[in-house]
Amino acid sequence: MMSVFSDPRHLQIAVLGSLLCFLIVQNDFAPDLEVVALLIGTSLLTQYVCMKYVGMPVIDLRSGFITSLSLCLLFKAASLWIYPLAAIAAISSKFFIRYENKHLFNPANFAIVAGLIVFPDLVWVSPGQWGxxxxxxxxxxxxxxxxxxxxxxxxxxxxxxxxxxxxxxxxxxxxxxxxxxxxxxxxxxxxxxxxxxxxxxxxxxxxxxxxxxxxxxxxxxxxxxxxxxxxxxxxxxxxxxxxxxxxxxxxxxxxxxxxxxxxx
Amino acid sequence: MRFLFVFAAVLFLTAPAHAFCGFYVAKADADLFNEASKVVLARHEERTVITMANDYKGDVSEFAIVIPVPTTVKKSQVNIASSKVIDHLDAYSAPRLVEYYDENPCKMAARERFMAAPMAAMSDAVGVPGQASAEALGVTIEESYTVGEYDILILSAEQSDGLLKWLNQEGYKLPKGAKSVLKSYIKQDMKFFVAKVNLKEFDKSGYTYLRPISVAYEHEKFMLPIRLGTLNAKGPQDLILMTITKNGRVEPVNYRTVKIPTGEDIPLFVKDEFGEFYKAMFEQQAKEEDYEAVFLEYAWDMAWCDPCAADPVPPEDLRRLGAWWIEDQGGGPDRPTPRPMPGVAPMIAPAPAPVNAFITRMHVRYTGESFPEDLILQTTDDRENFQGRYVLRHPWTGGAECYAASEYYKSLPERFEREAKTLANLTGWDIGDIRKKMGSGGQPFDIKPVIDDRPWWEQIWQDDQQ
Incomplete structure (x- = not known):
């Protein structure tokens, strides 16, 4: 147990992942599996590419995974193609919108706000979908x-x-x-x-x-x-x-x- | 003492002592959902039209509604709507029963027939009073006019005490707890739309029932005040909220939305008691969600034409209900081209004109405990179609003789059993009773193949030899 959770992000992944699984099983407005796949897949890929690009010595995809789970839970779009764009925007914001060695925006939050502003007629958030x-x-x-x-x-x-x-x-x-x-x-x-x-x-x-x-x-x-x-x-x-x-x-x-x- | 009925979407001020008939589903009894309110909300940008249907059956002199509105409303912003239009929208968006007839299993084909299950809901509003000491009590009569058979006042108040006192003076009986709710609305800068029946105008109008009232306003608040309505309710109440929007489905942001079960095959006998079925099923589902959910019964992009409703609501009626963005005559840049529905056979009836509107129908069964807060709404960009739809499959009863036919007949008892279980799960009805009713309703579990024992030449020439 201790070793699994020695990195705190593992617990975050477990919590968000369980919530997502629960919603998929139980909720009528949970994201489709293809949406989940698109968000997670694109996030991990973007994280990988960006880490290579900036020359990070160790490739670590965990925080990208956390971001994609948050997006799965909150981000809704009327068209499928918006999801990969959201994932790319989220992850790349970490690498390119920075100030003094810190990224400025929480990546999932950045993607949600960018989506709402750029595609006001295609993107929304459903905050009421939890019992x-x-x-x-x-x-x-x-x-x-x-x-x-x-x-x-x-x-x-x-x-x-x-x-x-x-x-x-x-x-x-x-x-x-x-x-x-x-x-x-x-x-x-x-x-x-x-x-x-x-x-x-x-x-x-x-x-x-x-x-x-x-x-x-x-x-x-x-x-x-x-x-x-x-x-x-x-x-x-x-x-x-x-x-x-x-x-x-x-x-x-x-x-x-x-x-x-x-x-x- | 005049009773105040504050309309649902808005508020019920007294216990509904009069016979409200709720919503009719197919041939359902009149008392189905008999404390339901029916509201239509059309909204795009900040322009909103709220229409409250009215099925009030009591003495019209006792009828009154009080509705909190976000802004003051002038005479030209109030309109008397046609109940026919609302009933039409109601019937059109109501959960429905669909019948399929199995073809001769030897030549599989399919035919489809529809039965819309109109569900009339109802609503009611409450009336209001005179002038007098309004000022002294801190109540301002912002507007006062008569529209159709209604005398309408728009009130603003500084204090709930004053407002309550004034309403009481005017003969309106408000339920316990109204004061704190009024106070909350006053502090949120809401005005009060108060209407009662002008008996002279009512007699002049020649109508025997009260017509629905539409109120138009422009405000960023997109919500439905339900708190006053929960004050004196004896039990859970029903609200049917139908929205017309340009972008997509409407949902509450502060309550969970759940889709009503749909697409299930159910036993044939339900055809004669669809109302009872729907009522039982809705209660069962609402209970499973602890009365905390808003049920989606219908969500439809009108640009696609609904193949399941032969009688769509015409664009001019949607416009009358507040869909201001719809072109007056139809036609014009806002009119999208119809797209075929995937997986659904095109309808034979004349295709309805596509309209750039999205209809959402939500059904809420709520109590003051389970819905403490008003419904705070948002328009999403979700244009996915959904409808509550229940399927009856009539087995083939003609003669059939082939390998496929014996397989078909063998499969029927299992299919009937599945339908029985589905029905029991959906409604909580006893499965033994269901099986019994199925037996006498054309679905006997010991169904025998009907063998066509005419000579083969008679079978092939049957149509010619008459």
Whole structure:
């Protein structure tokens, strides 16, 4: 067991992979197998080609695999040909959109936002496709994965969820709504994938704890505003996309250790 | 005391004390889904038209609806719709029964016939009141007018207390818990569309029933307020939401969508009780999802023409229901060329004109616990077609004599058993009863081959020798 999970990414793959398998078996709007194959295949291939291109000494496809699983769970397109484009955009963004040795965007989030902007009539995200029973299991597994995977950097998931909860529960209190409403809003599978597998990306978040806290707070506030003020359904993804641009500034202000994946 | 019926999509303010007939499925009983509301929502960009069908059977003087709307609505934004158009859309998009007749197994072929299963749903709205101390209570009457047989007020309020008090003063009985829901809508800057029947106009109109109301508005909010409707419901309620969009399927972003089981072969006797079947099946499916899911019953790209509905809703009716992007006369740049449906035989009836519209039909059975929040909707770009469709296969009953025929007859009991199990699974009905009914309904498990024992020359010349 320990050796399998010695690299935290293995646990991430296990969690996302199980969720995907579960959805494929149980959900009417799960991705078709050809979509899964296209996303995973193209992601791994792009990862391989990009690693060769930039001359990495060791070819490691694991993070590309994680990205493709996130895309399988969230990214929807009306035409099949968009999926490989999304995978290429996601993975290559890691290699080519960089600032000071870090990539700027979480790759899956980048592909979702790029898809929504470039093909507004062909791409969408279905955030409501998870039952609440799945949610709890996924919440626990996701939390475990994020704690093990990004070590102390996993705090950003927690920061974000706390800020997000504060905002939606605060809104409910202000409106006089019963707590069942924010609780229901919180029970979203898309929110968990976002919190545990996107915003937590150790390569795109600030190096210091204070930086990460500010990052999470800004993302939550922006997403909340877009969602409730402007009725943007994909608010979380746009918010993360926008706030990621600020990471270099946050790193300059608040210094912290640079993240490296532990080697297996 | 006047009762307030707040329409479903919107809100039910009182317990529906009157006989609502729900939705009729084929020859189903009138009480099928008898607390259902039927709403049509047409939307593209931010232009929205919501139409609430009305099957109210009680005293019209007691009828009233209160609907939270995101923006104020002027007289010209309200229209009386034709119930025929809504019933047509309802019947067109309803889950349906399809019959196939096995051909002589010695010469396999296929023929198909359709039976649409119209499912009428229903909805209701609630009315409203006068003027008086509105100002003192912090209630502003933004608009006040009469359209068709309805007196309509658009209210905005500063405080839920004031609004509630004012509505009470005007004789409307609101259910417990309404105050906090009203408060929430007021804080979200929603207005209230309140309608009651103008008896004079109603008598003048000559109609014996209340016609549906359409409300047009332009706002980024794409949602269906259901919270008021859950307040006084005694049990789960049904909502049939039909949407017309340009891009594709509509789905809630805050609830799970589940496709209703479809394409299943079921026993022949269901033909006479399709309504009961559908009702039982829907209940079974809703229960399995803990009443937490929105069921997709129909999703169809109208540009493809529906081969299964011989009587599609004409473009001008879709336009009347709010599909403003559809060209007035048909024709024009927005009109796509029809594409054939893969795997479906072309229809013989005159091909319906293709329209650039996508119809989604969702069916929700909800309670206040399982659906605490309003339906927050989005239009996806998914144009995949789907319909709830159940298949009856009539076995060949003519004579047949060949090797294939004996194989065919041998296979029938197994096929019947499969259908029985499917039906039991879908509906939760007792399989013993199902088998019994099948036996007397043309599907006996001990079916015997019908041997054509006429001499072969009579068989080959049977059509000529009359």
């Amino acid at each position: 609440s029973d799945v949610w709890l299991g996924f919440a626990l597994a996701g939390a475990a994965a994020v704690v093990l995977a990004s070590a102390r950097r996993g705090d950003i998931s927690l920061f974000f969820l706390v800020f997000w909860a504060a905002l939606i529960f605060g809104r409910a209190l202000w409106l006089g709504d019963p707590l069942s409403i924010p609780l229901h809003q919180f029970q979203s599978g898309a929110l968990l994938i976002f919190a545990f597998f996107m915003i937590s990306d150790p390569k795109t978040t600030p190096d210091s704890r204070v930086g990460r806290m500010i990052f999470a707070l800004m993302t939550a506030i922006l997403a909340f505003t877009l969602s409730f003020g402007f009725q943007v359904r994909e608010a979380l993804f746009y918010a993360l996309f926008a706030i990621c641009v600020l990471t270099p500034f946050l790193d300059r202000i608040f210094k912290g250790p640079v993240y490296k994946w532990r080697l297996t």
